[in-house]
Amino acid sequence: MSVAPEWILAFSGYDPADERRREALCTTGNGYVATRGAWAGSVAGDHHYPGTYLAGYYNRLTDRVDEVGVENESLVNLPDWLPLVVAVDDGNWLTPDNSEVLEYDLELDVRRGVATRRFRLRAGDGREVRGIERRFTSMADPHIAGQTLAVTVVGWSGRLRIGSAVRGNITNSGVERYRKLAARHLTDLSPLIADGNLLVTATTSQSRHRITVGTRTVASHNGSVRPDWSTSTDGTSVYAELTVDVTAGDVVTVEKVAAIHGSRDVGISEPQLAAQLALGNAPCFRDLLEAHVLAWSQLWRRFELALEESHDGALAALRLNNFHLLQSVSPHSIDADAGVPARGLHGEAYRGHVFWDELFVFPVLTLRTPELTRALLRYRHRRLPAARLAARQEGFPGAMYPWQSGSDGREESPRLHLNPLSGHWTEDATFRQRHVGLAVAYSMWQYVETTGDVDFLSDHGAEVIIEVARFFAHLAEYDAARDRYVIKGVVGPDEFHTSYPDRPGPGIDNNAYTNVMAVWLFGMAARALDRLPAWRRIELVESLGLRQEERNHWDELTRRMYVPFHDGVISQFEGYEQLAELDWPRYRTTYGDIRRLDRILEAEGHDVSSYQVSKQADVLMLLYLLPRRDLYSSMERLGYPLSAALIRRTVKYYLARTCHGSSLSAVVHAWGLAAFDPDRALAFLEQALHSDAGDAPHTGTTAEGIHLAAMAGSADLIQRCFTGLTTSNDVLRFGPRWPAKLGTLRMALRYRGHRLVAEVSSTAVTVTVDPGPGLAIAVRCYGHTRLLKPGDAHTWTAPG
Numbered sequence: 045m046s047v048a049p050e051w052i053l054a055f056s057g058y059d060p061a062d063e064r065r066r067e068a069l070c071t072t073g074n075g076y077v078a079t080r081g082a083w084a085g086s087v088a089g090d091h092h093y094p095g096t097y098l099a100g101y102y103n104r105l106t107d108r109v110d111e112v113g114v115e116n117e118s119l120v121n122l123p124d125w126l127p128l129v130v131a132v133d134d135g136n137w138l139t140p141d142n143s144e145v146l147e148y149d150l151e152l153d154v155r156r157g158v159a160t161r162r163f164r165l166r167a168g169d170g171r172e173v174r175g176i177e178r179r180f181t182s183m184a185d186p187h188i189a190g191q192t193l194a195v196t197v198v199g200w201s202g203r204l205r206i207g208s209a210v211r212g213n214i215t216n217s218g219v220e221r222y223r224k225l226a227a228r229h230l231t232d233l234s235p236l237i238a239d240g241n242l243l244v245t246a247t248t249s250q251s252r253h254r255i256t257v258g259t260r261t262v263a264s265h266n267g268s269v270r271p272d273w274s275t276s277t278d279g280t281s282v283y284a285e286l287t288v289d290v291t292a293g294d295v296v297t298v299e300k301v302a303a304i305h306g307s308r309d310v311g312i313s314e315p316q317l318a319a320q321l322a323l324g325n326a327p328c329f330r331d332l333l334e335a336h337v338l339a340w341s342q343l344w345r346r347f348e349l350a351l352e353e354s355h356d357g358a359l360a361a362l363r364l365n366n367f368h369l370l371q372s373v374s375p376h377s378i379d380a381d382a383g384v385p386a387r388g389l390h391g392e393a394y395r396g397h398v399f400w401d402e403l404f405v406f407p408v409l410t411l412r413t414p415e416l417t418r419a420l421l422r423y424r425h426r427r428l429p430a431a432r433l434a435a436r437q438e439g440f441p442g443a444m445y446p447w448q449s450g451s452d453g454r455e456e457s458p459r460l461h462l463n464p465l466s467g468h469w470t471e472d473a474t475f476r477q478r479h480v481g482l483a484v485a486y487s488m489w490q491y492v493e494t495t496g497d498v499d500f501l502s503d504h505g506a507e508v509i510i511e512v513a514r515f516f517a518h519l520a521e522y523d524a525a526r527d528r529y530v531i532k533g534v535v536g537p538d539e540f541h542t543s544y545p546d547r548p549g550p551g552i553d554n555n556a557y558t559n560v561m562a563v564w565l566f567g568m569a570a571r572a573l574d575r576l577p578a579w580r581r582i583e584l585v586e587s588l589g590l591r592q593e594e595r596n597h598w599d600e601l602t603r604r605m606y607v608p609f610h611d612g613v614i615s616q617f618e619g620y621e622q623l624a625e626l627d628w629p630r631y632r633t634t635y636g637d638i639r640r641l642d643r644i645l646e647a648e649g650h651d652v653s654s655y656q657v658s659k660q661a662d663v664l665m666l667l668y669l670l671p672r673r674d675l676y677s678s679m680e681r682l683g684y685p686l687s688a689a690l691i692r693r694t695v696k697y698y699l700a701r702t703c704h705g706s707s708l709s710a711v712v713h714a715w716g717l718a719a720f721d722p723d724r725a726l727a728f729l730e731q732a733l734h735s736d737a738g739d740a741p742h743t744g745t746t747a748e749g750i751h752l753a754a755m756a757g758s759a760d761l762i763q764r765c766f767t768g769l770t771t772s773n774d775v776l777r778f779g780p781r782w783p784a785k786l787g788t789l790r791m792a793l794r795y796r797g798h799r800l801v802a803e804v805s806s807t808a809v810t811v812t813v814d815p816g817p818g819l820a821i822a823v824r825c826y827g828h829t830r831l832l833k834p835g836d837a838h839t840w841t842a843p844g
């Protein structure tokens with residue numbers, strides 16, 4: 045595999061064991077729907093996993109495990125529109141698994157959003173065909189996808205058969221760990237052949253979403269149209285078949301257009317009718333493709349983030365990552381009422397759930413498509429009632445957002461985890477990651493800071509911020525011995541520590557990340573209220589019953605929250621330093637890849653909770669989220685003055701104890717190191733950039749879905765970390781520590797209604813504002829602020 049320069053991700057040769065990872069990486073999607081890049085016509089098995097997912101289409105199934113009902117909500121794999129296959133005479137449909145593979149290349153054109161497979165296969169009887177299959181999922185019309193297959197007959201005469209289908213007999217079986225659990229989400233399958241088109245309508249068994257997937261095919265033989273398809277159905281799927289008498293060198297091409305609609309769509313009557321109308325009205329493949337490519341080119345203009353190609357494929361990786369980001373969430377997601385799925389719409393890992401990963405995604409979106417961030421934050425606001433209920437059930441006021449969620453905002457985290465290394469089911473207490481609410485509130489505030497969208501704050505954001513603050517204010521208990529407030533029994537972002545080795549009951553105490561971010565939130569909740577127009581503040585205070593004493597208590601918490609330290613570093617949580625040290629060299633030598641030390645240790649009969657081992661060092665997340673001066677001033681107010689030396693020691697301490705079991709870890713470490721060890725920061729940037737495309741071909745987890753936060757985080761490292769870009773108090777600031785090795789960055793940004801281009805190098809920063817209407821914006825760099833009007837440009841030169 046190589047990420048070729050420019051815009052192409054290319055794989056050459058057929059490697060069945062790597063095919064599923066390639067499928068994930070060659071997914072085509074548009075934020076509304078995505079389809080894995082599986083061989084057209086393959087069925088779920090060891091080497092292939094066709095999957096099509098619609099944003100926000102979840103369904104619940106129940107299993108009985110040890111006589112107890114266990115419910116799981118999953119993003120549903122939908123009817124498969126891909127099958128487009130070829131056979132010689134009466135032989136089987138040719139696949140790379142049942143024939144001799146003479147050529148096989150898979151390529152993703154990231155600029156145009158087109159995936160292409162080229163193959164030459166020899167059937168059992170020695171006859172060869174050459175084929176090119178091409179597909180896209182339209183960025184212009186979110187309900188449309190297109191596919192073509194051109195088959196050339198290599199040196200024989202006889203009958204060539206072409207098959208097309210929409211397969212409805214689909215389950216969610218993409219993740220081996222879940223295979224023992226219920227997987228059949230689609231019911232009431234209703235295949236239909238209408239006007240020569242193939243359609244399958246299905247209903248999700250519990251959530252009762254109806255989905256129709258339909259296709260229209262047009263075939264031609266040496267340029268002449270062949271309409272004589274025969275069609276059939278077996279009760280779950282619909283099939284069409286065409287037989288063509290061919291001679292050597294003949295070319296048969298098929299164009300297939302798919303239309304996908306669901307009952308959550310806006311602006312339709314019902315899915316089947318909508319899909320039929322779409323198929324009836326869609327233009328030909330070429331026109332659809334043209335519109336799709338235009339839509340991508342417009343998106344790329346907004347997301348221009350060009351790096352001089354000086355740093356080991358960094359530019360191509362960056363584009364690939366942004367490409368998958370935009371296939372997972374795009375302007376087409378705005379009406380979907382769906383969140384940011386941690387693994388994209390690219391597979392079934394984590395059952396398509398939404399975690400806190402949006403924290404890494406929003407900074408990239410808000411600076412280019414703020415309306416998309418707004419819509420994704422609205423998804424969270426709509427689930428505020430569920431978060432309130434969750435808090436109430438635990439005896440707290442305010443809102444407790446779920447660690448994992450899907451449709452309606454209730455907690456979906458599994459309570460058992462299967463360790464594939466040992467085959468053991470172990471208790472999973474990661475749902476105690478209460479910090480997810482802090483992430484939701486943080487994102488609401490950041491969005492407002494960046495965009496100045498006070499209406500959003502007024503209508504939705506402030507309510508969420510206050511309710512989450514309320515929850516955390518009650519979670520913090522007064523500890524008289526310390527004369528401080530403490531937060532007990534939680535799990536921090538480092539999920540390896542869900543309990544103490546010698547203490548029954550889940551959770552750890554005083555996770556520094558949670559405590560400090562809660563303090564940040566208390567300050568922000570007060571500021572959010574101050575930012576509202578008086579009339580709205582009064583309304584909100586009334587309807588939330590917010591008392592002055594509560595606000596006083598928040599203020600008290602910003603001065604009296606406890607944060608643990610040891611040996612001159614911030615402790616990840618209270619007692620971290622008392623845990624055993626791991627024999628890192630031994631584990632590295634024995635296992636090589638030690639990213640999942642939790643599983644390795646469990647399989648050896650140990651518990652990772654007993655060791656100073658972090659999956660991702662969550663203390664360092666503070667450096668990612670809070671500008672240094674805000675972190676310093678918060679800690680100073682708490683009576684914990686920080687210093688650059690302490691931060692450095694803290695980064696070093698956790699670097700030595702982190703196994704990077706989460707792909708987010710590289711982003712966070714790069715951020716922590718950028719200020720004082722740029723070379724190591726760059727090494728982590730590289731890891732983040734290539735975390736999916738460079739994932740281990742046969743053993744990695746990309747096959748089950750991309751790691752969206754790491755993908756977006758890698759872009760964020762480039763756009764904000766190394767450029768020092770921040771947005772607060774109506775000023776756009778740059779404070780570059782730009783590594784000369786990265787050459788020059790050129791990036792487009794949208795800020796306060798303007799499109800800007802920023803060029804950043806190790807010696808200068810230039811900002812150019814597009815001409816047009818609008819007010820001037822304040823831009824600051826190297827200590828100098830300029831007001832830039834539309835059409836203005838200014839260069840700041842690095843001092844010294």
Ligand code: BGC
Nearest residue numbers: 386399400401537539706708
């Ligand atoms: C990470 C979490 C993340 C989740 C989904 C886990 O491995 O530890 O921080 O939210 O994956 O991406």
